[in-house]
Each structure stands twice: as structure tokens, then as C-alpha cells.
Amino acid sequence: MEKERKLINLMEPGHTGCAGCGQAIGARLVLKAAGPRVIVANATGCLEVYTTRYPHSSWEVPWIHSLFENASAVAAGMEVALKAMGRYDNVKIIAQAGDGGTADIGMGCISGMWERGHEVMYVCYDNEGYMNTGYQRSGLTPLGARTTTSPPGAFSWGNLTHKKNMPMIAVAHGVPYVATASVSEPRDLMRKVKKAMEVCGPSYIQILVPCVPGWGIESKLSIHMARLAVETCLFPILEIENGKITRVKRIKPDELKPVTEYLKPQKRFAHLFREGGEEEIKRIQDIADRNLREFNLVSDVDDLSSSQ
């Protein structure tokens, strides 16, 4: 059994992530799909902390952590160096970070990496906040969410801003392969990782990874919450190649759910269900409706069909 487990995990158990951690599911699937011939640059964050607590490491692949905001630059440096030394052979570079390390503090380095076209697969584990430091708001925290820096109160319904549109920022840089994925769709996620690994040039995958304590959910509901985010159209699952949407995860009409089904089990949205919260919930429903129309998310046609 020991041998068997070695074969299936490139991110080993024994890490100290929370029970039910969505990011651990995501990262494990990414490595599973990517395989052992990779070098990983990891940003500071939960994933780094709970997988590499000295003297242990969960990683079976070569892996480096430098700083919070520079995983993309470190990855770019590795790619350039391997090519310059003639060692860029049968190896791929992965940069990975949370949403804060990606969309906020890491933005400058990512922009540079994309603009220069480094062949790096960048994975953003989007749990919609700075969970490692105790659930503060990030640029990818959704509207209305309670975090410790966007607490609801007499003058606030929680987070006042919308999720920054990272996939479109990637597209605007000319990143040839951009995708969103969810831990509720593991096969789709792994397919996208494999595809990204084949891309000539940069690729970006943003994976929705629920955070048990940050979202205030039961540990068993991690994957279910990611699924509900998709089925309420709050997190569209897309594949964008050379600037064109080539695939969309379709929701069958009878599976489409109102956003309340997604919001209700999460403590971070509990304040929206108090008196007066209906308007906020409607604003969130509007986001979902807009996504539905924009990406044609609901259809009887099977999953993952071509959108146009």
C-alpha cells in the first residue's frame, strides 16, 4: 500500500491543512495531472505553510518557496535559466499562489511574466480571501462576504467590492490558455492542467477552492460548496484559448439554483439573511444572472460543449 500511495500522490498526506481544505484538494489534483516532471514555485500562503512545515515537506516534486508576491518571477527565472543551460527538456514550470498572492500583491510580477511570455503554468487557488492570516478581504473576495476586514455592521453589508476579473486580465495580456476550474469538477480540472502543460507560452488556471474556516462551512461541504458556486452561476467554469471562449461548463436547467442555496450554508454570508439583506442578495443574484447571460451557462446540451 505504501508503494501505491507513493504513486498516486505528488503532494503527500501528513500536511497540516484544515480538515476538508479545498485548496489541498485542488493542489493535489493539479500535481496529479501535471506529473513528476515539474518544478514548482509556490507563493507564501496556507498551501506553503501547511505543506512545508520544517522538517517535513509534502512535495514529491522539486519545489521552492521564496516570497508572497514573487512566485511568478521566480518561476520565470527558472524557465529562462533552464532554457539558457539547455536543461529545459521534459520539464515544466508551475507557479502557484492563492488569490491574494495572485490578484493583489503578486499582480506586478504576474503581469511581467505574462507580458514576456514565459512558459509557466500559473495556478491560482481562489478561496476568496487572505485565509492564511485569518480570513481578511482580498481582491477576489466576492460582494457581500464577511471577512475580518470587511465585517458587516450597522453601516456595512460586508465586502463592498466585486471579484477582480483575473481571467480577463490574463486574456488581456495575450495569455494563450486561460481557464477556470472547480474542485467539484476534478476531471475537468485535471484535463485543463494537462492542456495547460502542453501550451507554448504562459497559461493561467484559476481554481475555486472553498475554505472551511474562512467561509464558515462544515468540512464535509467543501466540494459541495464549490459545486453550488458553479450551479448558481457565481463561478463560471470557462476555457479561453487565444482570447476566445472555447468551452463552458453548462448547467442543466433543472440543476440551476438561486444564489441563496450557495450563500445560506456559509457563515460569511449569514448577515445577508437578516432583515434588510434581501437587496444585497438581489445584487448577488444579479451577478449570477449576468454570468448566465454572458457565458450562456444554462443549457440542456451536455457539459463542456462548445459555447458557440
Next chain:
Amino acid sequence: MRMIVEGSVAVAEAVGRCRPQVACAYPITPQTHIVEHLAKMVSEGRLKAGFVLAESEFGAASIVLGASAVGARAYTATSSQGLLLMSEVIFNIAGLRLPVVMTCANRAVSAPINIWNDQQDAVSLRDTGWIILFVEDNQEAVDTHIQAFMIAEELMIPVMVCMDGYVLTHTMEPVEMPSQEEVDDFLPPYSPSYYLDPDDPFTMGAMVGPDAYMESRFHLHMDMMEARSTISRVALGFQQKFGRYHGDLVDGYLLDDAEIVLVSMGSLLGTMREAAERLRKDGLKVGILKVRCFRPFPKERVHAALRPGQVVGVVEKDISLGLEGTLCSEIRSAFCGEDSPDISSFIVGLGGRDVTVEDIISIAWDLRSNPACRVEFRGLREDLMKGDEG
């Protein structure tokens, strides 16, 4: 080969002969000409390196970090604000024990914004775990860069070579440029014992808690201390090969019978040597102590070079605001109590203020008439002593 070139071009040519596999920088005055010349060497096919134009100094430092982690010889260059923007990565490169080499074209730091030379930038990063070497002229800049890669790679500690902005970077001087073959003969290719590689996976940069963090710092400190002998050995080895020696950790000039000793780092030393010669003609026994290696700090060598009864003036282009010149504090730290000469701090040349031979001569005469330990700014404008707000 003798070349008459700008300091920046000389450094770029020397770095190119060290065959870095990755060179990456972001332009900042007065470092720009180094990057521009490296770019030219790449475009002419004379430098076969991964050459990356980063989006910021922070990115540039991170890119050479990544390159070094997979086993490449990596080089960057910066100055002033750029160095400060890099500072988080600077600590990280040293902590990860990656032998990056960097040029710092020394410049004042903002505010007020000022693009001219002083040494506040590099001096502010003294505690990062980088070896910090200051050069006096362009020939020393060329030679020290070649030595720097050897020192860094032997110790697995990054090296910052500091050269005064404009004063050296933008000044044409004749330099003896070693040939590619000579450099190849002196500096072996970088071959780390391990690097990030799928064939030999390991984790670099793990989260180390109270259980082992101190030990990791201890070993870096001990290697920094040992670096002193490595730097000396490499300087001597270089002398044997190329016939040029600029001092190892320190260099003394006219010290033997000196009653007054002036201490400094960088290009100011040339001015000071000339001042010392003139002062001696006028009967004042002045010697010069050059600090070439600022980190690790050569305490014993400083202690041996100076003695009680001497009057010492540390003349420097930086200040630890609220204390004194930083180099002065370091010089003081070499002594304890009664064995110490009288040591004063002279702050000169901040933000590019000219420092002349006459300025140095007047410092020496002032020390002669008043040896008391003190901190003094020299060359201040009288008309601004009451501010400029009317």
C-alpha cells in the same frame, strides 16, 4: 587588453566574461548603462545568457533568485530605490543561500528624490546576509566582479559589488580588461552540489519555526565570518593570476607612522590618497584605511590597522540618522574601551555633493587641532541653515 571605457561598460564587459547564464535587471539611474551594455552584448551574440528585462527591480531580483535555484550563474544590477524595492528579495536570496552577484551603482535614496551618488542605499542593507564589497576605481570594479562570482559560489552567499554612481559608472578610465580565456582560466563554471531538478526533487524554502530558524541564521553567520578568509584568498589568487591587487578586506596607505588616519569606502579613497600625500608634504602624518569589504565586517583587520593615540576620522557618504555615519559605528565596534583611538564621524558628499581634496585636507587639519570624538556634516551650505521657507 587595455580599454578606455565608462565604468558601466567595463563592468558589463567583465560580467559578460564571467559567463552568467541568466542576467536580469531593471533600469535605474545611474545603473542603466550596465544593463544597456549587457543588452548590446547579448544582441551582438557576445553574451550567451538568458537576458530578461524585468518589470521592476523586485521582479529582477526574484528572477535571478529562481535562476540560481535551478543551478544557473545569475547576475543583476541596480541602485538606490531599486535596491530598496528589492530588499525583501535580497534577504530571501541570502537566506536561501543562492550565490547571486549584483552590482549596486551607489546612489542617494529618496526623499528628497536625488539621483546622484552617495552610499546610503547599500549601507542600509548591511544586515541582509550579502557580502558587500566597495570598489575604489573602475579597474577594481572589473576585477572585483570576477572575484565576486568565485566568492559567492564557494560560500553559497550572494555578493553585492558597490561602485559609486556617476563617479565611477559614468567616468571614462583606462582599464585592463582580462580576456575571455584568462577569466575562464580563473573562474570555473558554477557547479552547485544540488539544485531544483525533477531527477532529484527536494523542497527549498520550507517554513522553519522556532525549532530550527536560529540554527539556519547561525550557519549563515558563521559562513559570513569565514567569508573573510575566502575573500582574502580570492583577492590573492587574483593577484597571482592577473598581477593586480586592490586590498582584500581592507587596504592601508601610509599607515605605518600615521598620527591621523582617514577611513572610507569607495571612490572617495582616491581623493583621500591625494590629500594624504599633500598633507604629508606639509608635515601632517596622515594615513588612509580603505574598507573594501563592508560585510562581513573585518573587525580584526581594522583593529590591527589602527591604534590608541591615533586620531581617526571616518569619512563617509551615508548616515544612520539619529546616530552617526554607519561605517564609523562599525569602526568603533572593532575597539573596546582603552585600546581605542579617538574616532570621529564625518558625513560628506550626500546626494552627490562634491567632495574635493581640499575638503579632506581641512578634515585632517581639524582633527589635528581637535581630536575629540564627534559627528560632523562637512560641506553644508550656510545659506540653507535656516531652511528655505522664508
Next chain:
Amino acid sequence: MRIFVGRRVKPGSSLENTTRAWRGKHPHYKQKDCIGCQRCFLGCPEGCVYQMDKKRFDVNLDYCKGCGICAFECPVEDIDMVLETGCEDQP
């Protein structure tokens, strides 16, 4: 050879750190109605669910933290969550 601490950490060494004490419940794989969908296997945050053959899975209890994802996600209810001895069910 220089001495480093924390520079080169052994790959996969977190396996030395068992996390069994974290849990109040553990999954029991009944191995009766399994359809081989792999949801338990792919969805485990620890990677401690293993596959023995096409329709037979089990869990390595050295590492299971008892999150309950596998039991919740199982489409045929072939996994039960069982209280650890000495633990009380949390509402």
C-alpha cells in the same frame, strides 16, 4: 561541504507526520455498492484514499482527518462516518 539548516528538505517527508489524532470520526468504506466514480479518491484533501481495484476503495487512517467529504460526496452512500471511540457527535 557547507552546513545548511532548512535549505534542502526531504521530499514527501510529511508522511512522517500522521494526522490521525485530528479527527472525531472516520469513514468506513462498506465496499458494497461502489460504482467506481472515484469521487472519494479524487476529492480527499489529504490524498489518503486509495484504490484497490476498479470498484474498491479504502482509506489510510494514519492521515484521515475525518473531514467527511468522501462520505458526503459518495453518490451511492457506500461510505459511513463512524465516531471515534471516546468522541461525541458534534451537532
